[in-house]
Every structure is written in structure tokens, then in C-alpha cells.
Amino acid sequence: MVDTRPTAPTTALPPVGTGPHRRRLGLLALVATFGGLLFGYDTGVVNGALLPMKQELGLTNVTEGVVTSSLLFGAALGAVLGGRIADGWGRRKTILVLAVLFFVGTVACVAAPTFGVIVVGRVLLGLAVGGASTVVPVFLAELAPYEIRGSLSGRNELMIVIGQLAAFLVNAAIGTLWGEGDGVWRVMLAVCALPAIALFVGMLRVPESPRWLASKGRDAEALAVLRQVRSDERAEAELADIRRSTTVAPDEPRESGWRTLLGNRWLVRIVLVGAGLGVAQQLTGINSIMYYGQTVLIESGFEASAALIANIAPGVIAVVGGVVAIRNMERIDRRTTLVLGFSLTTVCHFLIGTASVLLPAGNPARPWVILVLVVAFVGSMQTFLNIATWVVLSEIFPMQIRALGMGIAVFCLWTANALLGLSFPSLVAATGITGTFFGFGVVGLLALAFIWRFVPESRGRTLEQVEEGVTTGDVGAVATAGRRGH
Template sequence: MSTSHTQSNLAQSKLPPLTPGVYRKRLFVVALIATFGGLLFGYDTGVINGALRPMAAELGLTAFTEGVVTAALLFGAAIGAAVCGRLSDGWGRRKTIILLAVMFFAGTMTCVFAPSFEVMVAGRVILGLAVGGASTVVPVYLAELAPFEIRGSLAGRNELMIVIGQLAAFVVNAVIGNLWGEYNGVWRVMLAVAAIPAIALFFGMLRVPESPRWLVEKGRHDEARAVLETIRPFDRAQAELADVENIAEEEREQKVTGWRGVLANKWLLRILLVGIGLGVAQQLTGINSIMYYGQIVLIEAGFSESAALIANIAPGVIAVVGGFIALWMMDRINRRTTLLIGFTLTTVCHVLIGIASVMLPVGNPLRPYVILFLVVAFVGSMQTFLNIAVWVMLSEIFPLHMRGFGIGVSVFFLWITNAFLGLYFPSLVEAVGITGTFFLFAGVGVLSLIFVWTSVPETRGRTLEALEEDVTTGAIYTVGKRRGVNA
């Protein structure tokens, strides 16, 4: 074990404890404002679920162009994740989120007033850039603000807001679609709702502080101290600042940045591959295919179009419930444990959906309700054990000097996987049906379990600085993975 590794762990053990105080309220208010980015992420990805069919009728979309409209946001998100990760490293987390709020509003307005397929795709790409940027920058911002004792539950709030946004989209779609579905342009109203949280995010972020860890990285120590003193007890703020300053100084001496620095260090390369693997594995569960095309899956299961629109709210509700449970667990149960449980449960649900589709043929009155129940169980398992855990881990596993870069690359691959699933999921269901589709997801789930068991380290109960020391020396793979930290 290296000297710096030992010093970092000693510094963590000597941090003054968190005590009750007004700082907690300030911290939670800042987190609430920042997570409007997650709310927009969820609404803009979920609203297409109900808006696509009336949009297709008005704009004359084909099955392929429907896929293009859906996937345009996702490919844009991949680019946004990669670009905004690096942008936030240089420009700042706070300023980048303010820019994203402007992009959310601009993309929403472009889609609402789109006269044609081409303009709609352009608007969806702008929204995608904003969604991808939010998925990268907001979790990092929250993780860098949070005390390590509650980092999981605080950073995890962004994922909870994502599913709240998706649920809001499903409810708005169901209400508007069933009340005014016969009118032209109803889908434009569904899309326009997203302008409200975009405005709230913009004005809210103007009043919150920059990440203190980013400020230290840029040599702005007095500003970092001032920020920490507003969101920590005074003695804790001074101790954390000293710890962050020590790590930042070590990084400057090592001069490890960008692709070259990562590729030159086997441990940094390994943690980057872990981050990519986590993002890809999360998407290959098919969770977002359910969120984008849930109505199509339920119609395939046997529901009528209007009934499917209403039934589609059930997965959204269970996702929010699971999110609250996940937040409670994040600072109590090890990350690896939750991931292993999550991939096990989702794989079992995939197998059961495939079996139900075979045992209950089209026309069987039980078929739609059994498949709906299993889809709800899948979404609940995913949200309770996987989604929040994956996003929290992506926000905390990378060293400070490559945090924006590392999460940006990881989330780029996450969104690319998401985009291809979004583009080809309807064709996959058409080609092999629900049965084949979910059996394929089950096979990938087994591979994901193997990946987590063999490659993903433990991160719970450690400061970001202690984790950074273990990542850069490789100690996280020999120590953190095997022991239950603060269990």
C-alpha cells in the first residue's frame, strides 16, 4: 500500500463528523435545483412514448422515420455526454448546467413548432445534446458537493428525478391523449410541458455555487473554502478542503490528463473500462426500450391502444417507488451487492416475460395482464437495484482530474447503446416477438452479472479523495472489492 494511499485513508478517518445544521438544508436545496436537469432528462426521453403515434400521423412518419425521431435524441445525447464532460472540466459544472438549461428550452421549442420530419429531428438532436450533458454533469456536480457519508443518496437523487420526469411524461400523455387525442397537434402540447422545468433550471442554477472540488482543481482555493463553509460545518469544511488540496497537488505533479494520460496508466484505463462497462450493461437490460416503446410492448401483449396508454403509467409509478427505496439503500448497502441483486432480478424477469409470451398466446385474456405485471416487476427491480447505483458509481469512481472526461466517455457509450436499442427495438419485436426479444435481454443479463462480479470495485463509504488514491494505485481492486466498507 502506497504512502499517499495511507495518508488519504487517515485523512478520511480524521474528518470531523457531520452534525445537524442549516448547511444540510442548503445542500438539499442546491441538489433539488440541479436535479431539474434529471427531471428534463426523464420527461424528454419519456414523452415520446405517447407523443409518437399522433406525431407520426400528423407528420406522415413511417416505421423507420419513427425510429429516427426517437433515436435522434439518443445519438445527440451520446455526443452531448462526451462533449459536456470535457466542457465541465474546463468551464465549470455550474456554467455547463446553465448552458444545458438553455439548450433544453431551445430544443423543446424547436420540437413544439416543428412543421416537418426534418425540423423535428433537428429539435430532438438539440434536446439530446442537453440530455446527454445533464446525464454527465449533474451527477458529478452532486457527488462533488456531497459529504461522503450521504454521497450515494444525494447523487442518486438525480436518477430519482429522471424517473419522476418519465412518470410525469406518461401521466401527461395519458391525460392529454385520452381527453384531446382526436385533435391535431395534441403531441405538441405534450412536448411543450418540458419548457417549464427548463426555465426553472436556468434561473435556479444562477443562484447556486460552483463545485468546490472543481474550484480547487483550478486553483481557486478561497472560493472553494467559501462554498464548503455554506454546505458543511465549519471544522469539516476546513478538513475537507485540506484533503482536496493535497490530492489536487499530487495530480498537478503527476500531470496525468486526457486520453494520453489515461492510456499511459493501466489503472486509469481499467477504471475507464469499468465505467464504460457499467453504462453499457445498464442499457442492455432494455430498460429504456420499455420507457420509449412501452405502449408498443403492451399493445403487442394484447391491450388496446388507449388501454396501453393508461397501463403504461404503472411502470412509471413503480420506477419512482423503486427510486425512493434505492435512495434509502444507497448509503446502507454496498454498491456491488445492489448491482448483483439487480442484474439477477432483471434477468429473471426477462426469462419470465419470454416464458409468459410462449405459454399465453395472443388472444388469451390473461396474456396482457401477466406481461404487464412482469414488465412492472422488471422496471421495479431495475430502478431499485441498478439505475441509481450505476449513476452514483459513474459519478464517484473517476479521479478529479479525469472525472468529467471519464464519465463523459462512459456515458457516451451508454447513450450509443441506448440509441441503437431505441432505433432497432421496434424491428426486433417485429422480427422475433416479445419472446425472442426478452430472452436475448436475459442472455445479456448473465454476461452483465459476470462482469460485475469479476471487474467492478466497491466505492461506498469512502471520500472521493480516498477513492482516487485507490484507483490510481490499483488498490481499489485488491481491497475495496473484497471488503464491505462500513458494512
Template sequence: MTASQTSGPRTELPPLTPGPYRKRLGTVALVATFGGLLFGYDTGVINGALRPMTVELGLTPLTEGIVTSSLLFAAALGAVLSGRISDAIGRRKIIIGLAVLFFVGAVTCVVAPDFGVMVAGRVLLGLGVGGASTVVPVFLAELAPYEIRGSLAGRNEIMIVIGQLAAFVVNAIIGNIWGEEGGVWRIMLSVAALPAIALFVGMLRMPESPRWLVEKGRIDEARAVLSTIRPEGRADAELAEVQNIADEDKRQVRTGFIGVITNKWLLRILLVGIGLGVAQQLTGINSIMYYGNSVLVEAGFAERFALIANVAPGVIAVIGGFIALAMMDRIDRRRTLIIGFSLTTVSHLLIGIASIALPAGNPARPFVILILVVAFVGSMQTFLNVAVWVMLSEIFPLHMRGLGIGISVLFLWVVNAIIGLFFPSVVASIGITGTFFIFAGVGVLALIFIITQVPETRGRTLEALEEDVSTGAIYLPENRKGHSA
């Protein structure tokens, strides 16, 4: 798309005034983010369920890694498939389908008699997790007014960490009360069926994305949706702006993968999206979320106390997420990312140094490492996780949004899965010290990437971002700063 093609009339949007539409927006966000809650619970519950599961199912270190990472590899596939399918049939329908996957996957894991059935159930859950990680942020971003897009889309990340905290708390309670009973891990896994039912029932009453409806030519339906989630007088003006961009998109050949990689600006924004997803995972955050219990045992905690101590990173993750949500529409995305990667890199260095300075057997070692792990998780959740997911939901033009976020999240999940598969072996080989020093080195590279390549998106409508991305204007120095909402 050339600059001249994007220079059509822009609609001046009326201000975002208080009104009952905010309650409707909040309800839609709450229901949709049950997908994030399931994402968090299903990825976090393995943290405490794996050890008793290993005993009952006779797992080896290799099959333990497969059980953990099978969900993550399936999530990579679910991410890329769901993005494309949601472009075809709609965001709402695909989220309803994901709820079914979550439920069936949870039931399969709970009744699994052996390793094979367990992996099959984890694969189903992974397809749901990957799909939710792709579609829910896009659904929220397309429903939200641009002034509060960051805080609304960011609610999904809050629900992810709430889901992980819930998993840690459930694991700690069940593991300490019924830890000696057989099948205790089945109870831990069964809890995930409840939010899956809530997501399915709730989404039946939720609207479709108005931007998707406009793209499909269903203008009256889009207007009806916008009239319920915008202040009076705003819906028609915003609809006109969305139609303007959609009409321009229709004059182009539909952008598939080949169209993206042969357009330098679309390829560049795709690489930015991939880089954001990969950089987020290479902080090692999910090594703590999946294997935090094992890390704390290696640091010196007794196994049952480690289950309790492991709740602390989950609590700080939720607190950090709420702080991030409050900052999201006030601080530029780039600044947030730079602060976040700086803090996590320092945390990695300190964890490595502490594990050298406090050798095994030192009574202070487990508590110091726990405090540093909590600081790392807090930095990650406050400055990185919400910001990365929000940016992935808003940087891509509408005509490639499903494809763009799908490919980006595909890479995110592949890296996530590789870390999940090999983290125990790496810690066994080089210990906490070497592992976290590696994470620190990667953090420096991530900082360089953010500073030199990632554009600013705060304070702009999705339509304005689409124009700037399609022409390369988003990378100009004057556009590297956020615009006030």
C-alpha cells in the same frame, strides 16, 4: 501515480453532525436535478407522442425510429462534450448552458412543421440530455459529504424517473381527453419548457463545485462554498484533503485520453465505467421507457388503455427509486448491482415464458405481461439505475473525472440509441419472446462482469477512492467490501 506519491498526510474529517447546511445541500440538489427531470421527460414523452406525431407529420417506420433515436445519438455526443467542457469552465456554467439547450430544443419540437425540423429539435434536446446525464451526477458527488454522497448523487436518478412518470401521465391524460384533436403531441412536448426555465433561473443562484474550484486554484471560493454546505469545523479539514489530492494531481502531466489508455489502472477504471453504462442499457430498460405503449399494445391491450396501463411502470420506477435512495448509503454498491442484475434477468425470462404460455388472444396475456414488466422496471430502479449513476460519478480520479464519465456515458448513450432505433424491428421480427430472452442472456454476462471486475466505492471519500484507483489498490480483495461511513 505511484503509491509513494499518494501517501501524503490524510486529514481526519470531523463527523457529519446535523445543521442548517443540510437544507442548503438539499436546495442545491433539488435545483441541479431539474436537469434529471428534463432528461426523464424528454426521453419518456415520445412514448405517447409518437403515434399522433406519425399521423400528422407523415412519418414512416424508418423516420419514426430516427425521430426517437436522434435524441439518443445526440445525447452520446452531448455526454462526451459536456464532460470535457465542464472540466474547463465549471460544472455550474455548463448546467446553465444545458438549460438553454433544453428550452430551445423543446420550442423547436413544438413548432416543427415537418420531419427535418423535428429531428433538429430532438438533436438539441439530446445534447441537453446527454450533458445532464454526465455533469449533474458529478456536480452532486463533488458537493456531497462522502457519508451521504450516494443518497445525494442518487437524487438525480429519482428526478429522471419522476420526469418519465410525468411524461407518461401527461400522455395518458392528453391522449385520452384530446386524442382525436390535431396537434395533441405538440402539447405533450411543450410541457418540457417549464422545468428548463426553472433549471436556468435556479442554477444562477447555485454554487460551483468546491472540488473543481480547488483544481483551478480558487481556494478562497472553494472554502466559501464548503462553509455553506458543511457543519462548522468540517469545511477547512475537508478543504485540506481536497487540496492534498489536487496538489498531487498538479505534479502530474494533465491526464488526457492518451494518458488514460497508457496507464493500466486508469484504463481499467475507464473500462469498468464503460461496462457499467453498457450493462445498464442492455437490460432493455429504455425499450420499455420509449416503447412501453407499443409493447403493451402488442401484448393485447387496446391502444387507449395501453396509454393508461403504461403509467404503472412509471409509478413503480419512482417508488423503486426512492427505495434505492434509502439503501444507497447502507448497502454496498456491488451487492446492490448483483441483486439487481439477478432480478432483471429473471424478469426477462418470465416475460419470454409468459408470451409463449399465453398466446395472442388469451385474455390473461396483457395483464400478466404488464405485471412482469412492472416487476422488471421495479427491480431495475430499486437496485440498478441509481447505483450505476452514483458509481459513475465517484469511481474516476478528479484529474480524469470529466473525461472518464464522459466516455462512459458516451457508450451508454450509443447503446441506448441502438436499442431505441432497432427495438421495434426486433420485436416485429422475433416477437416479445425472443427479444426478452436475448435481454436475459445479456443479463447473465452482466452479472459475470459485476462479480469479477467492479470495485466497491461505498463509505470512502472521493480522495481516498482516487488514491486506490490510481495505484490499483481498489481491486485488492480487502478493498472489495464497503467501509462504514
């Protein structure tokens, strides 16, 4: 097992300090995380829209899974494309393109007359969701000072669960007002156009990532951006650190992309670790609850209308857990958080499976016990696992392949998500809640072993330090001064 303790910057940086630059940093992060809000709404809205859509379009269990998973397969492709484009075009331009794609995909879904058109619209939304899930965390990590990088980068995942909660609330409100009449699901989907417009307008006034600018030799522009979100002294010192990490010999041009990745076994290793972490996070089944929560609650014994309202509870606990997670990102090591998260979610899986055995269908306590356990699972996931996963993925890849490495890891994450989304209705129909959640529990045990063995620690280290460790294979290099600035 690698030594995973964090190291300190080789050169002490001036403190981040307070003032207008901190407020500016918070504002830029807020605008960028509208991409996370769209991610959350688009993945969560299908939870309540699926039943009326199924009735109007005549969907079967198979085509229902296709509608849900089409966005997810699109997201897998969007993750890789978004990462590659962001390395070439820059983070800001890529996010602007994604905002347009969110809007176009929404319009296509709302106007869809048939199953085929809704699938095309969902794929377009998936491309945008996947791109946002890759590029926004990278942009935030590159913009943030290392002392608060975890809590700042983690805001994107918080916005994702806020978007999912917003979808659940909108679904419940529209479902209550309009009932299950024709077109109610179109209204649910149309709401997504509003944050897409807000993301596009907001990003027009957001600067490019300073680290991306420095990697392209545009140091003056990088310094100007850093001065917007740091004190002058800190901005100059931080740029000097970034320059050291991007300096190469005159006869060794700095390459990026697949050639660089495949030419270094340590880079291949860290990409595989990132991909494994992403897949493990998805195989907890969290997004099955977010997509099919109403279906699970109906299977546990709730009426359809009651399940639509009860489904808000997991959304609320997800936001509460996200807020707690943000507060803990700079207090608890990343690995510790991940181990806690997988331990708690695995326990919840086995408890849900056990409850479904001990409380057979028809038992009045069954739906409420399973609801409580589902809420406990979602709370554990959001408090200890989801935000930590996305923060770690945004931190562990070197600058030359950061968006590409993130894209590959998120591609694997979304592929696992898509396959689970495609098969979940059939899985529940075949094995019920019992078999489904016992299966998630077994996967959780395997994930714990993987995290313990392979995932490095990145808290308290600059991105340049993490890069140095990863590219040399010394990911656990230690300097005892690492905590002095905290």
C-alpha cells in the same frame, strides 16, 4: 477478481452534523436535479407522443425509430462534450448552458413542420440530455460529503424517473382530453419548457463545485462553498483532504484530459469498466420500455387507449423503486446492489419471454400477466440497478478526468441506448415479445459476470480515496476503520 472492500479516509473527518448547512445542501441538490427531471421527461414523453406524431408526420417503422433514437445519438455526443466542457468551464456554467439547450430544443420540436425538423430538435434535446446525464451526477458527487454521497447523488436518477412518470401522466391526461387530434403531441412536448426555465433560474444562485474550484487552485472559493454545505470544522478538514489529492511536485504540472487518461493504464481500465457498466445497464432494455412501453403493451394485447393508461403503472413503480433505492444507498454495498439488480431483471426477462409463449395472442390473461411482469422488471431495475449505476459512475473516476471519464462512459451508455432505440420497433416486429426479452435475458447473464469480475466497491470511501486506489491500481485497498463513522 480485485478486492473490492471499501476503505476509510486516511484522516478522520469531523462528522457532517445537522443544521442550516444540511438544508442548504439539500436545496442545491434539488435545483441541480432539475437537469435529471428534464432528462426523464424528454426521454419519456415520446412514449405517448409517438403514435399521434407518427400519424401526423406519416412516419414509418424506420423513421419512427429515427425520431426516437435521434435524441439518444445526440445524448451520446452531448455526454462527451458536456464532460469535456465541464472540466474546463466548471460544472455550474455547463449546467446553465444545458438549460438553454433544453429550451431551444423543446421549441424546435414543438414547432417542427416536418420529419427532418423534428429530428433536428430531438438531436438538440439529446445534446442537453447527454450533457446533463454526465455533469449533474458529477456535480452532486463532488458537492456531497462521502457519508451520504450515494443517497444525494442518487437523487438525480430519482428525478429522472419522476420526469418519466410526469411524461406518462401528462401524455395520458392530454391524450384523454384532446384525443388523437392534430398537434396533440406538440402539447405533450411543450411542457418540457417549464423545468428548463426553472433549471436555468435556479442554477444562477447555485455555487460552483468545491472540488473543481480546488483543482484549479481556487482554494479560498472552494472553502467558501464548502462552508455553505458543511460545518466550518468539517469544511476546513475536507478542503485539506482535497488539497492533498491535488498537490503535485513543482516540476510536475497537473494535467487533465485525454493525455492524462491515455498515460495511465489504470485510468484506461477504470474508464473501460465504467463504459461496460453503462452499456450493461442499457442492454437490460429498460429504456425500450420507457420509450416503447405503449407499443409493447399493445403487442401483448391491450387496446391503444388502454395501453396509454396502463403505461402509467411502470412509471409509478419506477418512482417507488427509486425512493427505496435512495434509502438503501448507504446501507448496501454498490456491488451487492448491482448484482441483485441484474439478477432480478434477468429473471424478469425470461419470465416475460416465457409468458408470451405460454399465453398466445388472444388469451385474455396475456396482456395483464405481461403488464405485471413488466412492472416487476421496472421495479427491480429502479430499486437495485439504475440509481446504483449512476452513483458508481459518478464516484469511480479521478478528479483530473472525472467529467471526461464520466462523459466517455455515458457516451457508450447512450450509444447502446440509441442503437437499441433505433432497432427496437423492428426487433419487436421481427421476433415479437418472446425473442426480444429472451435476448435481453441472455445479455443479463453476461452482464452479471462482468459486474462480479470488474466493478470496484466505492461505498464508504471519500472521492480522494477512490482516486488514490484507481490511479495506483489498488482499487480494493482496505482499512478496517472504514465503517466506524457510520
